[in-house]
Amino acid sequence: MVENLRKTGQANISAGADQARIFNLDKYWKKFESQHEVLLNKFKDELKKHDYATFSSLVEEEYMSQRSTLVDFATRLTGEPKNSSASTQPQQSNSRASLPRIQLPMFSGNYEDWPSFRDLFKSLIDQDASISKVEKLHYLKASLKGEANLLIKTLSITAENYKQAWNTLSGLYENKRALIRSCLTKFTSIPKAKAKSASELQRIFHGMISTSSSLDAIGRPIGQHED
Known part of the structure; x- marks a missing residue:
């Protein structure tokens, strides 16, 4: 979060950009904590033999470090104290908050449905820089069923496999002759x-x-x- 904010350039580091990253960071942390509880409840004994405890501690420290830096940015940009709710809660526009949540498209392997699925998935997920590749692959798998799902079903959810999964689908369904025939x-x-x-x-x-x-x-x- 911090590194990506710095890459935008000093002129583009605004209070809004900073707060948006704090929001995303908190969202990811809540997601991590939720999954952490699931793992502890289901695999408590197994985790004692695993290096997961060290990993979870590192994640927590990284989260605290990132959030502290972002809050410092907000303090300098807005002049508000660090414990101010404005520095920790992103402000959403009323129009955006009132919009219904967009449902991810589903694709079963019908050629005629591929172009619309491809374009919508890329707009909602693939081109969103705030979503990690692991999450993108999770969303992609959740959006497939039938023959399309079988193509990438065996791929484990890792960052490296996201590109492979998308290329596998594109390689089969980006077939102009088959699309026309369908x-x-x-x-x-x-x-x-x-x-x-x-x-x-x-x-x-x-x-x-x-x-x-x-x-x-x-x-x-x-x-x-x-x-």
């Missing part, structure tokens, strides 16, 4: 109208619009290609 197969499998009604015409029309949008998403718009 879109057109879905379109030609739309059931015929059962009656001369506006609802049946609307159903077929929506199927056509969905296919057109899917082809646009993979760079093969119907007005510019022969697919």
